[in-house]
Amino acid sequence: MVPGVPDVHPSSLDRLLADRAFARSAADAIQALASPTRLRILARLHGGPASVGDLAGAVGMEASAVSHQLRLMRHLRLVVGERSGRRIIYALHDDHVVRMIDQALAHVDHVRDGVSGRAAA
Numbered sequence: 001m002v003p004g005v006p007d008v009h010p011s012s013l014d015r016l017l018a019d020r021a022f023a024r025s026a027a028d029a030i031q032a033l034a035s036p037t038r039l040r041i042l043a044r045l046h047g048g049p050a051s052v053g054d055l056a057g058a059v060g061m062e063a064s065a066v067s068h069q070l071r072l073m074r075h076l077r078l079v080v081g082e083r084s085g086r087r088i089i090y091a092l093h094d095d096h097v098v099r100m101i102d103q104a105l106a107h108v109d110h111v112r113d114g115v116s117g118r119a120a121a
Helices: 010-018 020-032 036-046 052-059 063-075 095-112
Strands: 079-084 087-092
Touching (some): 010 020, 036 052, 036 087, 052 087, 063 079
Antiparallel strands (some): 079 087
16 A cells, blocks of 8 residues: 555456456556557646646647547547637546546656665565
């Protein structure tokens, strides 16, 4: 058990071993975070909802490239979009996505600080 990190239910871990489709879905969600571009878009959305234009400006990309990434992240249910007039406003899908981002960043900080999470043998 790690302080501040919700425990994964043992049945979910068992499902990773027993259910290839479940393992693929989990890997797809994790793989989405493996792209610096997508991670930067998610980081901007962590601060609140935004339009494609706002996101493009925040990450320094063309709107069409951001739209392509958002389409993929909508498919993976990492983001949601809601129409507001002629624009679509994007937001993180739910708190699970926030926790995935936070945990990935905490891990990077943890490794960079040279902290080991394992007890000495």
